[in-house]
Amino acid sequence: MRTVYLNGEYVLEKDAKVSIFDRAFLFADAVYEVTTVLKGKLVDFDNHMKRLKRSMKELQFEPTLNEKNILKFHRELIKLNNLEEGVIYLQVSRGVAERDFAFPKETELTVSAFTQKKDLVENKSAQKGISVITIEDLRWKRCDIKTIQLLYPSMAKSEALRQGADDAWMTQNNYVMEGSSNNAWIIRGKTIYTRQTDNLILSGVTRAAILSVAEELGYKVIFKQFTTQEAESADEAFVTSATTFVTAVVKINNHRIKDGKPGVFTQELRKAYIKQALKTLK
Ligand code: PMP
Numbered sequence: 001m002r003t004v005y006l007n008g009e010y011v012l013e014k015d016a017k018v019s020i021f022d023r024a025f026l027f028a029d030a031v032y033e034v035t036t037v038l039k040g041k042l043v044d045f046d047n048h049m050k051r052l053k054r055s056m057k058e059l060q061f062e063p064t065l066n067e068k069n070i071l072k073f074h075r076e077l078i079k080l081n082n083l084e085e086g087v088i089y090l091q092v093s094r095g096v097a098e099r100d101f102a103f104p105k106e107t108e109l110t111v112s113a114f115t116q117k118k119d120l121v122e123n124k125s126a127q128k129g130i131s132v133i134t135i136e137d138l139r140w141k142r143c144d145i146k147t148i149q150l151l152y153p154s155m156a157k158s159e160a161l162r163q164g165a166d167d168a169w170m171t172q173n174n175y176v177m178e179g180s181s182n183n184a185w186i187i188r189g190k191t192i193y194t195r196q197t198d199n200l201i202l203s204g205v206t207r208a209a210i211l212s213v214a215e216e217l218g219y220k221v222i223f224k225q226f227t228t229q230e231a232e233s234a235d236e237a238f239v240t241s242a243t244t245f246v247t248a249v250v251k252i253n254n255h256r257i258k259d260g261k262p263g264v265f266t267q268e269l270r271k272a273y274i275k276q277a278l279k280t281l282k
Contacts, residue, residue: 022093024110029093030110035090036087042075043278065109123244131166132179137152139153142199144203146202182204184249186230190219204241209273219265236263236265237252
């Protein structure tokens with residue numbers, strides 16, 4: 001059984017208990033981060049912390065968190081659970097208060113974290129590529145804040161599985177926004193397209209890393225939204241996230257992308273990303 005972290009304590013997962021008045025439970029009033037663990041160490045930790053702080057600021061969470069302490073309990077969880085490869089899920093909730101829509105004053109944050117073992121580098125989905133469907137994006141307009149309000153992405157992914165696909169790309173006015181839990185990219189020729197970041201998508205930590213990797217490899221990157229049809233007829237397509245790194249998309253709706261195998265550039269980017277990720281270990 002795993003040992004998890006809850007408000008300063010390390011406890012067995014069965015003993016980690018939170019109040020039913022916690023704002024995360026009542027209002028999804030919480031933010032989160034998922035940090036990759038490779039070789040028992042954290043990938044891109046500083047950028048996850050930066051985004052966490054931003055999410056908290058946007059929601060006027062007070063007080064702030066001690067980053068050193070977060071690093072300490074992340075490392076402790078890795079040790080206590082013998083985690084070599086996988087992720088650490090960290091959640092920060094506004095805390096416990098009488099149910100009321102207005103933000104309560106002076107709550108104590110509820111901070112929890114747990115580990116998940118996963119094969120990330122040698123990963124079957126990455127080797128074969130995944131299939132996606134497109135689905136209307138019915139989320140709210142602050143997807144730049146990484147909140148735990150994930151019901152629509154959960155519905156979208158479940159619909160994808162029901163249709164025999166692996167994931168869903170969410171669209172607005174026929175433009176691809178992002179995946180259910182990843183950023184969406186296509187390649188045409190040697191040009192990479194990814195949507196600009198704003199309030200309608202999450203600015204992925206992996207996305208930012210890929211941008212510098214792509215630049216180093218000499219790719220041209222265009223920050224522009226693309227349509228479903230442009231994606232379906234692309235030379236290559238892929239998703240990025242802390243858990244998938246760079247994973248090829250080989251089918252979009254009923255359209256096979258090129259020969260239906262992970263593309264050459266996508267594979268190159270995945271390899272280069274992993275190499276770069278290993279340099280950020282903390
Ligand atoms: N978009 C959405 C909607 C996500 O949920 C995620 C993963 N949490 C991402 C993009 C990718 O972000 P990251 O690279 O930081 O994992």
